[in-house]
Amino acid sequence: MTVGSQVKSCFSSLKSIEASLETLALQSNEIEASEAFKKAQAIMKEIKQDLDQQVIFLSQEEPQYKQ
Amino acid sequence: MPDWIQIVIRAFSLLIILFFMTKWLGTKQLSQLNIFEYISGVVLGGIVAIHVSTLDSPIYFALIAMFIWFMITYLVELLSLKSKSFRNFAQGKGTVVIQNGKIMEDNLKKEHFSTDDLLESLREKNIFKVADVEFALLEPTGKLSVLPKKENQPLTSKDLNIKLAPEREPQTVIMDGKVLLEPLANLSLNTNWLETELDKLNVSIENVFLGQVDTHGQLTVDLYDDKIAVPSPTQKPLLLATMKKCQADLELFALATENTQSKQLYEKNSKKLQEALNIVEPYLK
Numbered sequence: 042m043t044v045g046s047q048v049k050s051c052f053s054s055l056k057s058i059e060a061s062l063e064t065l066a067l068q069s070n071e072i073e074a075s076e077a078f079k080k081a082q083a084i085m086k087e088i089k090q091d092l093d094q095q096v097i098f099l100s101q102e103e104p105q106y107k108q
Numbered sequence: 109m110p111d112w113i114q115i116v117i118r119a120f121s122l123l124i125i126l127f128f129m130t131k132w133l134g135t136k137q138l139s140q141l142n143i144f145e146y147i148s149g150v151v152l153g154g155i156v157a158i159h160v161s162t163l164d165s166p167i168y169f170a171l172i173a174m175f176i177w178f179m180i181t182y183l184v185e186l187l188s189l190k191s192k193s194f195r196n197f198a199q200g201k202g203t204v205v206i207q208n209g210k211i212m213e214d215n216l217k218k219e220h221f222s223t224d225d226l227l228e229s230l231r232e233k234n235i236f237k238v239a240d241v242e243f244a245l246l247e248p249t250g251k252l253s254v255l256p257k258k259e260n261q262p263l264t265s266k267d268l269n270i271k272l273a274p275e276r277e278p279q280t281v282i283m284d285g286k287v288l289l290e291p292l293a294n295l296s297l298n299t300n301w302l303e304t305e306l307d308k309l310n311v312s313i314e315n316v317f318l319g320q321v322d323t324h325g326q327l328t329v330d331l332y333d334d335k336i337a338v339p340s341p342t343q344k345p346l347l348l349a350t351m352k353k354c355q356a357d358l359e360l361f362a363l364a365t366e367n368t369q370s371k372q373l374y375e376k377n378s379k380k381l382q383e384a385l386n387i388v389e390p391y392l393k
Contacts, residue, residue, distance in 0.1 A: 044361075044364070044365070047357070047361070048361060051354055051357045051358065051361070054350055054353065054354045054357075055354055057350065058347060058350055058351055058354065061343065061346075061347045061350075062347070062388070064343075065324070065343075065344070065347070065391075068324060068325035069323065069324045069325060069391075070276070070295060070296070070323050070324070070325065071273070071274055071275075071276065071323050071324070073273075073274055074273055074274070074323070074324060074391045077387050077388055077390075077391055078388060078391065080384075080387055081384040081385075081387045081388045084380050084381070084383060084384040084387075085381075085384060087380060088377045088380050088381055088384075091373055091376070091377050092377065094373075095370065095373060095374075098370070
C-alpha cells in the first residue's frame with residue numbers, strides 16, 4: 042500500500058464515520074446526545090475537507106501509482 | 109329466600125363494596141398504612157365478616173357502619189393532606205435515632221426500639237457497623253431510613269467525574285409478538301421503522317416475545333425461540349472503534365511524513381478527531 046492509498050482508505054473511513062454520526066444524531070431522542078453527535082459530525086466534516094486536499098496532493102506526488 | 113342464598117348475596121355484595129372502598133382510599137402498601145388506615149381496615153373487615161354470617165341484622169346496618177368507617181378514614185386522609193400539624197398527629201412523625209454518627213438513646217427508648225431492633229434494621233440495609241452510619245431516622249411506619257457516612261456510600265459517576273450519557277426509560281414496543289403502537293409513537297417512530305430494525309436482526313415479529321427501544325433508538329429483543337442467537341447491537345461500538353482507528357492512522361501519517369506542511373495538517377486533524385471522540389464517547393458506550 043502506498044501512502045496515497047493509505048490516506049485514501051482513512052478518508053473513506055472518515056466519510057463513513059460522518060454518516061454514522063448523522064444517523065445517530067437523527068435517531069436519538071435525547072437533545073443532549075443528538076447535539077453532541079451533530080457537533081462531532083461538524084468536526085468530522087472539517088477533517089474530511091482537509092484530508093480531501095491531501096488525497097489530491099498525494100495523487101500528484103505519486104503519479105506512478107495512478108491507474 | 110333460603111338462608112344460604114342470602115349469605116352468598118351478602119358476601120358478594122359486601123365484598124364488592126369493600127373492594128371499591130379500599131380502592132377509593134388510595135393505593136398504599138400494607139406496610140405503609142398509618143394508624144387510622146390500619147384501624148379502619150381491621151374494622152371494615154370485621155363489619156363485613158359479622159354481617160355476612162349474622163342474618164339477624166339487616167344488611168343496611170352493614171352499609172351504614174361501613175360508610176361511617178369509610179368516611180372517617182377518608183376525612184382523616186383529606187385533613188392530613190391539608191394540614192401538617194394534623195398529619196403529625198394522625199400519622200406520627202419520624203424519630204431521629206442516629207445523628208452525627210451518635211445513637212440517640214432517649215429517642216430509642218421513647219419509640220420502644222431496642223438496641224437489637226436497631227441493629228437488625230441496620231443489617232437489613234446491609235450495614236453491620238453502627239460507626240458507618242451518619243444519620244438514621246425511624247419512620248412512622250416502623251422502617252429505618254439510613255444515611256451512611258460519605259465514605260461508606262456507593263461510588264457514583266459524579267464522584268469519579270465521569271460524564272455519562274443521559275438515559276430515559278426504555279419503551280416496550282413489542283409484547284407477545286404484537287406491536288404496541290402507543291409506546292412506538294412516544295418515540296416518534298412507526299411500524300415501518302420497526303420492520304426495518306427486525307429485518308436487520310433477521311427475525312420475524314411473530315417470534316419476538318418482548319422488544320424494547322432505548323433512548324437512542326436501539327432495539328433489543330427477546331425471542332420465543334431461545335436457540336436463535338440475536339446479534340447484539342454493534343453500530344455504536346463499531347463507530348467508536350472506527351473513530352479511534354482513524355485518529356491513530358492520522359497520528360501515524362503525521363509521524364511517517366517528512367513534508368512539514370502535510371505533517372502539520374495530519375497533526376491538526378488528529379487533534380480535531382480526538383476532540384470529536386471526547387465529545388461523543390459517553391454516548392457511544
